[in-house]
Amino acid sequence: MSWEIVEADLRPIATGAAVLGTGGGGNPYLGMLRARELLRGGARMGVLDPDEVPDEALVVSAGGMGAPVVSWEKLPQGDEEAEAVRALEEHVRRRVDAIAPLEMGGSNSLVALAVGALLGVPVLDGDGMGRAFPELQMVTYLIYGAPPAPAAVADEKGNRTVLSRVADVYALERIARAVTVEYGGHAGLAMCVMTGVQARSTCVPRTLTLAKRIGEAIEGAGARGGDAVDAILEVTGGRRLFQGKIVDVERRLVRGFARGSVTLEGFGRNIGEKLSVDFQNENLIARRGEELLAVVPDLITLVDVDSGEPLTTEVLRYGFRVEVLVLPPSPVLTTPEALRFVGPRAFGYDVDYRPAWATDDRA
Amino acid sequence: MRLLAEEALEDLAVGAAILGTGGGGNPYIGKLLAQQAIRRDGPVEVVGVDEVPDDALMAFSAMMGAPTVMVEKIPRGDELVHAFEALRERLGRPITHLVPAEVGGINSTLPIAAAARLRLPLVDADGMGRAFPEVQMCTPTIYGISATPMALADEKGNTAVIETIDNRWTERISRSITIEFGCTALIALYPMTGAQARESLIPATLLLAEDLGRLVRRGRGIDGLLERLRGHRLFEGKVADVERRTVGGFARGEARIEGTDGDAGSTLSIRFQNEHLVAVRDGEVVATVPDLIIVLDAETGEPITTEELRYGFRVAVVAAPCDERWRTEAGLELVGPRYFGYDVEYVPIEERAAASRAGAR
Numbered sequence: 001m002s003w004e005i006v007e008a009d010l011r012p013i014a015t016g017a018a019v020l021g022t023g024g025g026g027n028p029y030l031g032m033l034r035a036r037e038l039l040r041g042g043a044r045m046g047v048l049d050p051d052e053v054p055d056e057a058l059v060v061s062a063g064g065m066g067a068p069v070v071s072w073e074k075l076p077q078g079d080e081e082a083e084a085v086r087a088l089e090e091h092v093r094r095r096v097d098a099i100a101p102l103e104m105g106g107s108n109s110l111v112a113l114a115v116g117a118l119l120g121v122p123v124l125d126g127d128g129m130g131r132a133f134p135e136l137q138m139v140t141y142l143i144y145g146a147p148p149a150p151a152a153v154a155d156e157k158g159n160r161t162v163l164s165r166v167a168d169v170y171a172l173e174r175i176a177r178a179v180t181v182e183y184g185g186h187a188g189l190a191m192c193v194m195t196g197v198q199a200r201s202t203c204v205p206r207t208l209t210l211a212k213r214i215g216e217a218i219e220g221a222g223a224r225g226g227d228a229v230d231a232i233l234e235v236t237g238g239r240r241l242f243q244g245k246i247v248d249v250e251r252r253l254v255r256g257f258a259r260g261s262v263t264l265e266g267f268g269r270n271i272g273e274k275l276s277v278d279f280q281n282e283n284l285i286a287r288r289g290e291e292l293l294a295v296v297p298d299l300i301t302l303v304d305v306d307s308g309e310p311l312t313t314e315v316l317r318y319g320f321r322v323e324v325l326v327l328p329p330s331p332v333l334t335t336p337e338a339l340r341f342v343g344p345r346a347f348g349y350d351v352d353y354r355p356a357w358a359t360d361d362r363a
Numbered sequence: 364m365r366l367l368a369e370e371a372l373e374d375l376a377v378g379a380a381i382l383g384t385g386g387g388g389n390p391y392i393g394k395l396l397a398q399q400a401i402r403r404d405g406p407v408e409v410v411g412v413d414e415v416p417d418d419a420l421m422a423f424s425a426m427m428g429a430p431t432v433m434v435e436k437i438p439r440g441d442e443l444v445h446a447f448e449a450l451r452e453r454l455g456r457p458i459t460h461l462v463p464a465e466v467g468g469i470n471s472t473l474p475i476a477a478a479a480r481l482r483l484p485l486v487d488a489d490g491m492g493r494a495f496p497e498v499q500m501c502t503p504t505i506y507g508i509s510a511t512p513m514a515l516a517d518e519k520g521n522t523a524v525i526e527t528i529d530n531r532w533t534e535r536i537s538r539s540i541t542i543e544f545g546c547t548a549l550i551a552l553y554p555m556t557g558a559q560a561r562e563s564l565i566p567a568t569l570l571l572a573e574d575l576g577r578l579v580r581r582g583r584g585i586d587g588l589l590e591r592l593r594g595h596r597l598f599e600g601k602v603a604d605v606e607r608r609t610v611g612g613f614a615r616g617e618a619r620i621e622g623t624d625g626d627a628g629s630t631l632s633i634r635f636q637n638e639h640l641v642a643v644r645d646g647e648v649v650a651t652v653p654d655l656i657i658v659l660d661a662e663t664g665e666p667i668t669t670e671e672l673r674y675g676f677r678v679a680v681v682a683a684p685c686d687e688r689w690r691t692e693a694g695l696e697l698v699g700p701r702y703f704g705y706d707v708e709y710v711p712i713e714e715r716a717a718a719s720r721a722g723a724r
Contacts, residue, residue: 012518157528182535
């Protein structure tokens with residue numbers, strides 16, 4: 001079902017998308033402010049169910065690219081992604097009919113809505129990851145056959161780059177990343193010029209709706225005085241992995257990525273235990289010593305133990321008391337084709353993907 | 364208008380390496396590409412910049428990257444076509460002429476290959492009158508002409524079209540893409556009209572390169588070159604040390620030459636970033652960019668590029684005046700010694716030479 005965004009939807013979508021963003025995908029607060037300004041200025045944000053995208057529509061995916069730590073300091077101008085889409089429109093000499101979100105993340109979910117509002121087109125209720133991932137070849141549109149070129153990158157100063165041909169998806173990632181780093185570490189990206197049929201068949205469907213439901217569940221629990229973590233798990237499935245206090249965060253900016261790990265000391269049911277989570281913009285693996293407890297593409301998400309509010313990697317700090325959750329990835333991400341790009345081996349971990357969201361390691 | 368045939372390439376390649384002041388890429392590879400293209404597609408029509416119609420649409424054709432990499436990773440040849448097609452597509456109208464971006468090394472012979480393959484006339488002019496290491500260092504920048512849209516293509520099938528807010532940003536973005544391409548890219552840039560070309564380019568530099576090459580190849584040696592370039596002898600000696608690193612997509616370093624004959628007992632050091640930038644004799648600056656600092660084989664007058672320079676070579680170092688536009692305030696801001704990080708005032712080589720003659724007397 002297609003629907004229209006109202007201001008009251010923004011915060012739940014941003015919050016829910018940040019849960020799905022597993023630490024990355026941008027800061028939900030910044031994304032929320034951008035989208036809210038547009039709505040207050042009279043813009044309309046239509047959300048298009050995948051089943052209702054016309055077959056012949058021209059659909060382009062858009063989102064912010066770079067290290068979230070940077071966008072937190074170097075605030076986006078707000079129209080970088082729309083500029084990137086305009087550059088692609090000029091390249092293919094056709095106007096887009098709909099925007100497809102690149103990923104679900106606190107910022108990138110709402111950035112897609114903002115781009116749609118700026119360009120006056122609806123936004124697909126779905127995305128290219130069903131969560132957030134750090135690299136472009138990890139987008140389901142590409143994994144399932146959308147062309148890697150043309151793609152466009154734009155910055156807040158007015159610079160634009162169109163990649164009109166790329167050797168493969170990895171070249172797309174490397175070149176777009178190099179340009180983003182040169183632009184200052186954050187840029188607007190538009191890629192995957194698709195038909196409606198392609199967008200429908202390659203996206204992770206209805207993730208804006210899912211994000212909104214997660215966000216509303218967290219807010220509802222807060223208002224009722226209920227357990228926010230239970231409310232999240234009720235919507236998403238999955239389970240609690242670990243409860244602890246952050247005792248260390250190691251974070252470096254490496255080639256345009258925020259890389260590092262966060263270490264937690266357990267309390268409550270995990271007292272006396274330690275857990276660390278490695279991230280590259282997004283959380284990739286959770287381990288206890290050498291033992292891997294959960295790996296990508298499972299969603300490893302850190303939320304505030306009381307409020308259920310998701311914590312993105314750039315805000316993690318010593319002393320935060322968090323619940324680490326493992327949520328199920330969309331089945332679109334766990335096919336053999338997809339695991340080649342988003343499974344643990346794609347990130348350099350020599351293990352097979354084994355779902356961790358259904359099992360209980362305490363049993 | 365004249366036709367440029369295969370026979371002219373030998374002279375041109377040698378002359379281009381002289382004007383390349385150590386950089387511009389190895390002329391041999393560009394010559395081979397041009398030879399192959401002319402054999403397949405026929406001779407290239409060369410037109411003077413004054414013969415070009417006002418509404419012609421032209422663009423620079425060049426190779427970008429580190430010369431040290433260019434000699435190992437040679438172009439396939441179809442990258443230059445991809446770059447031009449991408450630029451033409453962006454501009455939405457046909458490009459009518461090609462122009463060399465610089466007249467040094469590979470970048471004066473490569474546009475010939477491009478012109479032959481694309482069957483377009485080549486304009487006898489360029490944007491430097493020599494070679495320089497960075498994209499914004501072209502005379503059109505002085506005239507406010509944008510370097511973008513600019514297209515870059517590599518041998519693997521990647522093509523990018525960039526648009527930037529100014530020509531220094533063009534350098535930054537295109538350099539990072541070139542590095543990602545593997546340190547070399549074929550580029551098409553500075554789209555301009557015939558009228559803009561006439562106003563901003565340095566004319567007849569292909570002809571100059573051919574002349575210089577002919578002088579060397581007919582054994583007229585260093586004296587012949589000095590006369591044609593209005594140049595000055597700086598030093599003669601043996602290469603004692605070459606320090607060379609590939610940094611940020613550039614070949615950077617320093618060559619130290621120990622004097623022989625009249626220069627015995629002295630040392631000349633030449634600092635370079637792809638091209639020779641500053642010559643220092645016994646601690647005293649004797650020539651700087653934008654004047655041309657040229658290293659030649661002491662016997663034959665053949666030019667030696669920075670990536671070929673090696674211990675033991677016997678060389679003559681000469682300096683020649685650059686185009687007058689580089690000596691303006693706007694020109695020196697782009698390519699003066701201070702831009703390259705040397706805290707010295709630019710003094711035209713003629714004045715430096717006159718002062719040193721007066722001092723010697």
